[in-house]
Amino acid sequence: MNPFFHIGRYFMLLFKVFKKPQNFRVYVRQIIFEIDSIGITSLPIVAIISIFMGGIITIQAAYAIDSPLVPLYVVGFTTRESMILEFSSTILCLILAGKVGSNIASEIGAMRITEQIDALEIMGINSASYLIFPKVAGAIIIFPCLVILSMFLGLVGGFIMGVSSGACTAYEYVFGIQAYFMPWKVGFSIAKCITFAFIITSVSSYYGYYTSGGALEVGRSSTNAVVYSSILILLFSLIYTKLFIG
Amino acid sequence: MIAIKNINKSFGERQVVKNVSFEFTQGKTNLIIGESGCGKTTILKMMVGLHELNSGEILYDGQNFPLLNSDGKQEIRKKIGMLFQGGALFDSQTLEENVNFPLDMFTDLTKAEKLDRVNFCLQRVQLEGKNKLYPAELSGGMKKRAALARAIANNPKYLFCDEPNSGLDPKTSIIIDTLIKDITEEYNITTIIITHDMNSVMEIGENIMFVFKGENWWAGDKTKILNTDNKELFDFVFASEFMKTFFKK
Numbered sequence: 001m002n003p004f005f006h007i008g009r010y011f012m013l014l015f016k017v018f019k020k021p022q023n024f025r026v027y028v029r030q031i032i033f034e035i036d037s038i039g040i041t042s043l044p045i046v047a048i049i050s051i052f053m054g055g056i057i058t059i060q061a062a063y064a065i066d067s068p069l070v071p072l073y074v075v076g077f078t079t080r081e082s083m084i085l086e087f088s089s090t091i092l093c094l095i096l097a098g099k100v101g102s103n104i105a106s107e108i109g110a111m112r113i114t115e116q117i118d119a120l121e122i123m124g125i126n127s128a129s130y131l132i133f134p135k136v137a138g139a140i141i142i143f144p145c146l147v148i149l150s151m152f153l154g155l156v157g158g159f160i161m162g163v164s165s166g167a168c169t170a171y172e173y174v175f176g177i178q179a180y181f182m183p184w185k186v187g188f189s190i191a192k193c194i195t196f197a198f199i200i201t202s203v204s205s206y207y208g209y210y211t212s213g214g215a216l217e218v219g220r221s222s223t224n225a226v227v228y229s230s231i232l233i234l235l236f237s238l239i240y241t242k243l244f245i246g
Numbered sequence: 247m248i249a250i251k252n253i254n255k256s257f258g259e260r261q262v263v264k265n266v267s268f269e270f271t272q273g274k275t276n277l278i279i280g281e282s283g284c285g286k287t288t289i290l291k292m293m294v295g296l297h298e299l300n301s302g303e304i305l306y307d308g309q310n311f312p313l314l315n316s317d318g319k320q321e322i323r324k325k326i327g328m329l330f331q332g333g334a335l336f337d338s339q340t341l342e343e344n345v346n347f348p349l350d351m352f353t354d355l356t357k358a359e360k361l362d363r364v365n366f367c368l369q370r371v372q373l374e375g376k377n378k379l380y381p382a383e384l385s386g387g388m389k390k391r392a393a394l395a396r397a398i399a400n401n402p403k404y405l406f407c408d409e410p411n412s413g414l415d416p417k418t419s420i421i422i423d424t425l426i427k428d429i430t431e432e433y434n435i436t437t438i439i440i441t442h443d444m445n446s447v448m449e450i451g452e453n454i455m456f457v458f459k460g461e462n463w464w465a466g467d468k469t470k471i472l473n474t475d476n477k478e479l480f481d482f483v484f485a486s487e488f489m490k491t492f493f494k495k
């Protein structure tokens with residue numbers, strides 16, 4: 001369908017989502033619930049992927065730097081820069097788009113086709129706000145924590161792999177990850193991930209909310225949610241990088 | 247009282263509801279009957295604003311619902327309890343949380359008061375003690391009853407029931423019908439019930455609209471329905487051999 005149709009309808013949905021909450025207490029409870037369901041349940045996958053990626057980046061860096069002229073602490077330095085700048089925000093969010101995005105789209109899509117959203121509307125509840133706002137807010141709160149954790153675990157993974165494979169010594173690695181450290185890069189990464197948190201939850205909710213038909217369409221919405229949030233994540237990652245770095 | 251005036255609805259090319267007008271009386275059980283696919287659910291969904299109408303008026307105590315802004319619609323909807331044909335219980339919540347939901351959203355009751363109300367509603371639909379079950383753990387008929395409990399939880403002023411007793415055995419059916427009739431009279435609710443169960447019609451049919459192919463074909467009450475000379479209604483009412491043998495003159 002016409003992309004402008006989707007863009008227009010997406011922003012109209014957002015307009016509904018950010019209306020004044022009808023019952024503050026219920027919203028706070030929902031946000032806490034979503035922090036748990038979006039964030040805490042993603043901890044294992046975040047941990048595993050970050051440790052492995054840190055290790056892999058370290059080994060590749062050590063392999064690429066195979067020259068006596070380059071000091072070995074550069075291995076640690078490279079791992080840190082890749083983790084902080086790109087991996088822990090963009091790549092991690094791409095993976096979360098798969099997990100969280102499909103989850104949200106199918107949850108809301110199933111509610112749509114079984115008339116649960118209609119039931120909310122009939123009760124006089126702003127269903128868009130009630131269902132979507134807590135997810136967006138919860139993700140914006142918890143994603144930065146996941147990203148910081150991922151940075152840390154990535155560096156740990158790099159340390160384990162780097163030292164155990166003999167790519168560099170523990171001293172060189174630790175020296176490397178401290179060298180030329182610029183704190184704003186962490187801030188940059190967190191700003192990116194907040195944007196991505198918004199994209200993943202709002203785009204996936206959009207596709208779920210406007211599901212029509214049956215179980216087949218719920219599957220389709222869920223696929224669309226992942227595809228379009230991933231594309232938008234990459235697009236915005238490019239924009240951020242161009243603006244702040246390149 | 248709710249009045250509908252000349253409402254029309256088409257899905258694409260196909261006109262599903264044609265120029266239907268009717269008045270639903272307060273404190274009475276108003277029935278919409280008709281064969282499957284004739285447009286009953288569509289009429290109900292238009293009345294609560296889930297389907298846009300192509301033309302016509304829907305008056306809630308004089309207020310034209312489709313013309314209200316979203317806040318105005320929400321105000322009326324807070325007074326509506328609706329039982330969907332498919333139940334539409336919230337899958338992620340237990341029975342207790344489902345029934346508690348409207349109370350949580352719109353009342354300032356304490357936890358204990360809400361629990362009392364929830365238990366009272368569950369008991370009226372004969373689901374007492376099932377508080378902690380999830381919708382997936384209920385039978386079809388239990389889902390219907392649970393949905394009814396949720397619909398009446400917040401003392402609605404308008405109650406809409408889409409086939410409240412399809413999927414129930416005759417005995418439970420009558421209990422549910424009587425329950426709806428009782429609360430309708432007790433709290434002076436404007437109740438609208440969709441059904442194609444002749445048992446219910448004879449039980450609680452105080453003000454009946456018979457819909458045929460999207461039109462208001464016949465209106466009356468249960469005493470008139472048996473003596474009808476309207477051919478389509480007659481075919482509908484006396485479709486079963488049982489009705490023929492026992493009621494035909």
Ligand SMILES: Nc1ncnc2c1ncn2[C@@H]1O[C@H](COP(=O)(O)OP(=O)(O)OP(=O)(O)O)[C@@H](O)[C@H]1O
Pocket residue numbers: 257262280281282283284285286287288289331442
């Ligand atoms: N969303 C929709 N889009 C297109 N057509 C629809 C839609 N909803 C209902 N219809 C059509 O409208 C007609 C009336 O449907 P409706 O659900 O109102 O029937 P009903 O009288 O409630 O039947 P039943 O007793 O089987 O529930 C049907 O022919 C159906 O195909």
Ligand SMILES: [Mg+2]
Pocket residue numbers: 286287288331408
């Ligand atoms: Mg129906």
